[in-house]
Amino acid sequence: MKKLIGIIFFLLSGVFLLPVAATVFFSFYSEGGFTADGYKDLLFDCFVFYPMFWNSVLYASAITLAQLPVVILCAFGFTWAKFRGKGILFIFYIILMMMPLQVTILPNYIGLRDMGLVNTPWGIILPMIFSPFGAVVMHQYMKNTDSSVIEAARLETSSIFRVILVSVIPQLRVCIFAVALFVFAECWNMVEQPMLFLTDKNLKTMSVFISEAGSYTGAVLFPSAVIFLIPVLLLYLFFSDSLEKGLTLGELS
Amino acid sequence: MKVKRKKHLSWNVKCILCLAPSLLGTLAFFAAPFIRVVYYSLIDNQFRRNFVGFDNYMDTLTNKYFLLALKNSLLLIVICVPIVIILALIISLVLSYGIKWIRKTRAAFVLPLVIPTASIALIWHSVFASFDSVIPVYLLFIWKNTGICIVLLTAAFTAVDPALFEAARLDGAGTFTLHKKITVPIVMPTVFFVSLLTIVNSFKIFKEIYLYYGTNYPPDHSYTLQYYMNNNFLKLDYQSLATSAVLTSLLIFGIVMGGMALQKRYCQ
Numbered sequence: 001m002k003k004l005i006g007i008i009f010f011l012l013s014g015v016f017l018l019p020v021a022a023t024v025f026f027s028f029y030s031e032g033g034f035t036a037d038g039y040k041d042l043l044f045d046c047f048v049f050y051p052m053f054w055n056s057v058l059y060a061s062a063i064t065l066a067q068l069p070v071v072i073l074c075a076f077g078f079t080w081a082k083f084r085g086k087g088i089l090f091i092f093y094i095i096l097m098m099m100p101l102q103v104t105i106l107p108n109y110i111g112l113r114d115m116g117l118v119n120t121p122w123g124i125i126l127p128m129i130f131s132p133f134g135a136v137v138m139h140q141y142m143k144n145t146d147s148s149v150i151e152a153a154r155l156e157t158s159s160i161f162r163v164i165l166v167s168v169i170p171q172l173r174v175c176i177f178a179v180a181l182f183v184f185a186e187c188w189n190m191v192e193q194p195m196l197f198l199t200d201k202n203l204k205t206m207s208v209f210i211s212e213a214g215s216y217t218g219a220v221l222f223p224s225a226v227i228f229l230i231p232v233l234l235l236y237l238f239f240s241d242s243l244e245k246g247l248t249l250g251e252l253s
Numbered sequence: 254m255k256v257k258r259k260k261h262l263s264w265n266v267k268c269i270l271c272l273a274p275s276l277l278g279t280l281a282f283f284a285a286p287f288i289r290v291v292y293y294s295l296i297d298n299q300f301r302r303n304f305v306g307f308d309n310y311m312d313t314l315t316n317k318y319f320l321l322a323l324k325n326s327l328l329l330i331v332i333c334v335p336i337v338i339i340l341a342l343i344i345s346l347v348l349s350y351g352i353k354w355i356r357k358t359r360a361a362f363v364l365p366l367v368i369p370t371a372s373i374a375l376i377w378h379s380v381f382a383s384f385d386s387v388i389p390v391y392l393l394f395i396w397k398n399t400g401i402c403i404v405l406l407t408a409a410f411t412a413v414d415p416a417l418f419e420a421a422r423l424d425g426a427g428t429f430t431l432h433k434k435i436t437v438p439i440v441m442p443t444v445f446f447v448s449l450l451t452i453v454n455s456f457k458i459f460k461e462i463y464l465y466y467g468t469n470y471p472p473d474h475s476y477t478l479q480y481y482m483n484n485n486f487l488k489l490d491y492q493s494l495a496t497s498a499v500l501t502s503l504l505i506f507g508i509v510m511g512g513m514a515l516q517k518r519y520c521q
Contacts, residue, residue, distance in 0.1 A: 002352055009347060013361035019396065020368060023376045074275035081268035095509050096283055098453035102482035103498040106293070106491060107286030130278030160267040185367040191460035196486065207371040211464055225372040232367045240360055247404050 020229070027222035038223040046220050048201070049209060055194075056206040057231070059121065060187035063128045064180050070129060071179060072172065075138035076164055080150075090139070093132045101192055112197060123197045128187060134179040137247060141175040142168070178246025181239045185232050287502070293495035309496040319497055321473060322481040325387075326456065329477065333394050334451045340395070341402035341447065348403070349410035359403070366400035373397075374464035387474040393461050398454050402447045409443035410436070442516055449512040456505060459483065 028034050042049055078090055108127060109118065117123040145168070153167035169176070194205045206228045213221045236243070297305045313319050348359050365373075373393070381389035417435050426434065459479035462471055469484055478501050485494035 005347060006352060006355055009344075009351070009355050009358050012344070013358035016361045016365060016396065016399075019373050019376050020364070022380075023372060026376065026379070070274045070278065073271040077268050077270075077272035077275075081272065082265055083269055091513075093279075095506055096279065098449075098456075098505055098509055099283075099502055100457045100459070100479055100505075102459065102479045102486075103502050104283060104286040104290060105482070106486055106494050106498070107289035108282065109486075110289070111282070111286055126278075127282040130275060130282050132275075132279065132283075135275055154264070160264075160271065181367070185369075189369045189371070189460070191371065191464065192483070207369065207460075207464075210371040210375070211467060221375060225375050229368055229372040232369065233364075236364060236367045240363065243363070244359075244404055244407065247401075247408065 023222060023225050023229070027226045030219055038219040038221075039227075042220040042223045042227070049220070049224065051202050052204055052206050052209040053227070055121075055203060056188060056228075059124050059190070059194075059205060060184050062121075062125050063187045064184045066125070066129045067131070067134055067183055068176065068180060071134035071138055072164065072169065072176070074135040075142050076168060078135070078139040079142045090136075093136055097132045097136055105192070105196065109197065118197055119199050119203065121203060124190070124193050128190075128193075131183075131186075133186075134183055137179055137182075138172065138175055141172065141246065145171040174242045175246040177239050177242035181235055181243055182247070184235060188232055290495045290498050293491050294499045297492070299491050309492045310500070313493060313496040313500065316493070318476070319478075319481055319493075322476050322478045322497075325474065325476055326478045329391070329394065329455045329458065330452050333391050333398075333455060334448060337395055337399050337402060337451050338444070338448050341399050341406055342444070344399070345403045345406035345410055349407050359407070362403050363400040365397050366404070368397075370397070370460050371464055374461065377465050378467070385472060387472075390458075390462055390465060390475050393465065394455065394458055397461065398451055402451060405443055405447050405450075406440070409440045413439050441519070445512060445516040445519075449509060452508055452512075453505060456501065 027038055028036060030037065078086065112118050112123045112127075117126065149167040149171065150163060153163045157163060157166075189207065190205060191207045191211070194203075194208050198204050206224070210221070210224050210228060213224050293299065294309050295304055295306065297303045297308075344362055348356055348362075370393075373396075377389055377393055413436055418431060421431050421435060456478065458477065462475050462477065462480070463469075463483075466472075466475065469480070469487065471480065478497065482494050482497055482501070485491075485497070
């Protein structure tokens with residue numbers, strides 16, 4: 001029985017891996033057989049690829065790095081501040097987290113246009129810094145951390161930043177890694193924002209590149225898909241442990 | 254005494270101030286835009302700006318593409334969400350209580366969570382391009398969204414204290430009763446949350462379909478609410494977009510509030 005479950009699981013995990021494996025396979029495969037020509041075409045002949053890849057790296061890293069302090073402070077506030085309407089405010093964040101992008105895309109666009117941020121990297125980066133997912137996850141995690149450490153740190157210093165730095169962040173390590181990985185993967189996966197908010201080709205991202213890669217010369221389609229997933233794959237390999245331990249969401253309010 | 258009270262107050266104020274950056278950003282990029290959407294849904298067009306009450310809503314609710322999109326979005330929920338949840342429950346149960354080496358397969362189930370859609374839509378396209386059906390889209394959704402559920406569910410399963418099991422087993426409880434009385438109540442809130450999250454993610458499925466078909470006009474069976482909104486954005490039809498955005502967010506608001514009420518009622 002146990003063996004049977006084992007075999008079924010082995011096969012099932014194979015099914016889940018199959019799309020990625022097939023993408024890698026096809027990146028080396030063309031009519032004649034196996035070749036790395038696609039990669040050669042992409043890396044040496046397709047110069048649009050580099051700025052777009054770099055843009056993806058830039059946007060995703062900038063958003064992730066800028067979002068972490070905002071999220072940590074916000075979760076800290078939600079956990080420790082006492083004021084009326086805190087519960088409702090948190091529910092508001094949860095609902096916001098669940099809204100599809102398209103709901104506010106129009107006024108977002110108009111707002112960014114009024115600020116002169118359309119067709120600049122800021123139009124992509126700024127709104128994403130405040131996406132509420134990280135705050136919600138981190139607050140859930142922070143609720144269960146040891147508060148006596150914070151009380152102790154408060155006796156030592158009156159600066160709230162020192163308290164957070166010394167007593168909160170060490171406890172949150174796993175959760176911070178998990179949120180960072182998740183946010184980075186989300187930003188890496190952005191399609192709508194670069195498509196709608198950017199018109200300049202030099203500012204667009206790899207997602208856009210791949211969706212148009214069919215029109216470039218050479219078999220660059222599958223190689224670009226593989227290269228696009230390598231950075232997140234590496235991050236996942238490094239931080240998957242945190243991802244599994246740092247994301248806990250259950251009772252909401 | 255008075256000094257201490259003042260200090261306490263200032264700590265609380267500092268804590269509240271910690272919320273400020275996030276609140277300001279949320280206000281600027283989410284709350285204010287949303288109010289604008291509501292406003293746009295109530296006027297005739299953005300130049301004349303006459304209030305027309307619920308006319309736009311009547312138009313949208315009788316628009317055949319909106320209804321098609323709504324139907325497709327709801328169908329996606331009804332069919333895919335149960336599949337995702339049941340699959341995730343089975344997988345995380347086995348991962349939490351099964352044989353040791355099976356646990357190594359977990360990375361394979363979670364991996365799709367971080368894989369960018371653009372990379373994977375290609376293979377989907379090459380394999381399924383000849384099928385005129387919505388099933389490939391469903392498969393893509395299930396493939397991508399089971400991982401996060403497994404992460405959250407296994408966290409919940411492993412949070413069950415083994416000492417509780419031991420105690421109950423000493424009292425003579427069988428495996429079934431054990432799980433019914435201990436595991437289920439502890440895991441239930443997470444199951445609720447994960448269901449809610451998956452429903453909501455089904456409303457976010459746009460890039461999957463867009464990249465799979467590579468067009469703004471997918472076949473009828475894959476035309477979802479996000480497409481309706483996206484295309485009205487491209488057509489600069491502000492009123493239709495705003496109205497459907499408000500209706501969609503009302504629907505999501507209802508689902509979230511309903512889900513949370515259910516969670517409160519059955520998990521305590």
